[in-house]
Amino acid sequence: MKKIVVLGGGYAGMRAIKKLAHAKLDAEIVLVNKNPYHYESTQLHQLAAGTREVSDITFDVRQVVPKNVKVIIDEVTHIDQKANRVDLKNGGPINYDYLVNCLGFESETxxxxxxxxxxxxxxxxxxxxxxxxxxxxxxxxxxxxxxxxxxxxxxxxxxxxxxxxxxxxxxxxxxxxxxxxxxxxxxxxxxxxxxxxxxxxxxxxxxxxxxxxxxxxxxxxxxxxxxxxxxxxxxxxxxxxxxxxxxxxxxGVKGSHIIGDSDYDQKRNRVVVKDDLSIEGHPEEFLIGDVSAVPNPNNGRLYPTTAQISIAQADTAAANVVASINGQPTRKFVFKPxxxxxxxxxxxxxxxxxxxxxxxxxxxxxxxxxxxxxxxxxxxxxxxxxxxxxx
Ligand SMILES: Cc1cc2nc3c(=O)[nH]c(=O)nc-3n(C[C@H](O)[C@H](O)[C@H](O)COP(=O)(O)OP(=O)(O)OC[C@H]3O[C@@H](n4cnc5c(N)ncnc54)[C@H](O)[C@@H]3O)c2cc1C
The missing domain is CATH 3.50.50.100 (FAD/NAD(P)-binding domain)
Structure with a gap:
């Protein structure tokens, strides 16, 4: 049985999990997230200004993920792409056949x-x-x-x-x-x-x-x-x-420091992805959300990183994991803002x-x-x- 690991329970990760869980795959699906809750990053400014409370912009990840998903609350510390292994702060390492990497953003100074x-x-x-x-x-x-x-x-x-x-x-x-x-x-x-x-x-x-x-x-x-x-x-x-x-x-923001610390070919902790959202030399890894850099095919410039594009990417990445497991060709990511x-x-x-x-x-x-x-x-x-x- 193949093992699919999704890192990060933000917009990209939660959407990817939802799509994968409903794909009726004979596969083990694992979500790793730092916190037991998902937070809506698009409303963090309201929390900071005091116009919203934490409970308004968070929900418990374990209460919404389908039953066929295993949730691990832990912090990713390193990804070994050669060994297909994710290291965690508290628990033991996890091996994967497919990785959907959605570790999100950090502040840029x-x-x-x-x-x-x-x-x-x-x-x-x-x-x-x-x-x-x-x-x-x-x-x-x-x-x-x-x-x-x-x-x-x-x-x-x-x-x-x-x-x-x-x-x-x-x-x-x-x-x-x-x-x-x-x-x-x-x-x-x-x-x-x-x-x-x-x-x-x-x-x-x-x-x-x-x-x-x-x-x-x-x-x-x-x-x-x-x-x-x-x-x-x-x-x-x-x-x-x-x-x-x-x-x-x-x-401004950059991608998660885990990307920079894990030997990815990156710039500001973001990796330029292929048109099917996998990364060069690693067809088993899909990188989406704020850790990815996606060229707009119309002008070659990178799309801005947003929740909107993260959710759209998750749909394509999940479909491409399913296609890869089924031995079918992957599809190109197409984004309509x-x-x-x-x-x-x-x-x-x-x-x-x-x-x-x-x-x-x-x-x-x-x-x-x-x-x-x-x-x-x-x-x-x-x-x-x-x-x-x-x-
Ligand atoms: C104040 C604000 C307002 C915004 N408004 C908009 C808007 O109106 N529209 C829009 O489209 N975009 C908006 N954005 C941008 C949007 O929030 C991001 O593009 C989006 O959150 C990216 O989604 P993501 O899933 O890649 O990452 P994130 O939302 O950052 O999620 C990453 C997840 O990974 C987890 N994680 C991180 N590191 C680790 C680790 N080491 N181990 C385990 N788990 C980890 C985090 O806890 C988090 O759950 C806004 C951003 C901000 C800050």
Whole structure:
């Protein structure tokens, strides 16, 4: 009997497991995940800003995977591709015939001095909770410290996570001010970005609308401002210091360090995959989600890593494992993006949607689109009950 091992219970891993389990294979299927729960990475910014609780964005993996899947809660420490073996932190090693590698993303600091030590990243439940606790402690402290830096927040980077976090935080601020008794006019929200434009993947009018929306709620954007160092209380851009006691580090992500540590041919812990999502020289391994780099066949450029593409990849990877076991040819991965949505708090957003035509949405309609996409994602990973419970 063949053994299929899936690493990581994120969007890619959970979807791959669901597809494999329903394929009626005579095979052993194993899922290895660090935590007993799946977390919705696309909502981590809400946890970090305190507009959502952990229970809103997580569900128990063992309660939703089909009975023919064995779940191992452990941490992968190394993958030996030559020996077809996965090493774990606590348990013994696991051998595999087929591997679906979906170990996901980590924060990228680009080697900037002090970023890792002094910036709060938002990459999993623990880091998002730590960011929220740090922020709330600083706001609470202001009453006794009268240190204005306790009310200053600097967000590094202006990509999706930064903007979505700022939207949630700006929404929550008036309530936090009431709760902790600090003056709103002393709060400063700075967003520092090296590039000349905020959210360049959106149409200029839409991104301008998003920027204005956040500026009206107190966010100050600093574009063309490369970060050169992060200290415990300031973000430096050459000689200019943006001081704050809460520094959020959301400049970008890379793949899991396990990829870099395990001798893959990688760049920023991502591996360029073949058109069937396997990797060169290893037809038994499919690499999907944020650890993979997928060239768009139309222009040769890599697709951005998203939950949307991770779920689509999982369908192809699972089908290709089944085809390989059955001695059939694998199929090419074809991706049709459904569009891009960026929330600006719970009640607004901007979106470019590619469903039944091209739609440019802003305000509450975009926020609704985001909720539908999140719901659909949970439905694809788990079941209707889980989707309704995670509301
Ligand atoms: C705040 C935020 C908002 C986002 N919004 C959107 C959005 O609106 N739309 C969109 O499409 N994308 C969005 N993204 C991107 C999206 O979340 C990622 O592309 C997606 O999560 C990648 O899925 P994945 O399954 O590859 O990895 P992950 O979701 O990172 O899952 C990896 C899994 O592997 C587990 N794991 C990691 N290391 C180990 C180990 N060593 N051993 C065992 N298990 C391990 C983790 O615990 C996790 O369960 C957002 C990301 C963030 C941070």
């Amino acid at each position: 680009f080697g900037i001095k002090g970023a890792e030590e002094n910036g709060l990243s938002i990459v999993d439940v623990n880091t998002a909770e730590a960011a929220r606790d740090h922020l709330e402690a600083a706001f609470k402290r202001y009453r006794t410290s009268h240190d204005e830096n306790d009310l200053h927040v600097v967000v590094c980077g202006a990509g999706f996570t930064s903007i979505e976090y700022l939207g949630e935080l700006a929404f929550r601020l008036p309530r936090l001010a009431k709760e902790y008794g600090f003056p709103m006019d002393k709060v400063r929200l700075d967003c520092i970005e090296a590039a000349p434009r905020i959210l360049p993947m959106f149409d200029q009018k839409l991104s301008n609308w998003g920027v204005r929306y956040l500026e009206k709620r107190g966010v100050v954007f600093h574009t063309n401002t490369p970060i050169t160092e992060v200290t415990p209380n300031a973000v430096m851009s050459n000689d200019t210091a943006y001081t704050a006691n809460t520094i959020i580090w959301t400049t 459904l569009g891009t949505v960026c929330s600006l708090g719970p009640n607004a957003g901007i979106a470019m949607v590619e469903v039944f035509g091209h739609w440019k949405l802003k305000g509450v309609l975009a926020a609704i689109a985001k909720v539908f996409i999140a719901d659909e994602a949970v439905l694809k990973l788990a079941n209707l009950k889980t989707m309704l419970e995670s509301k």
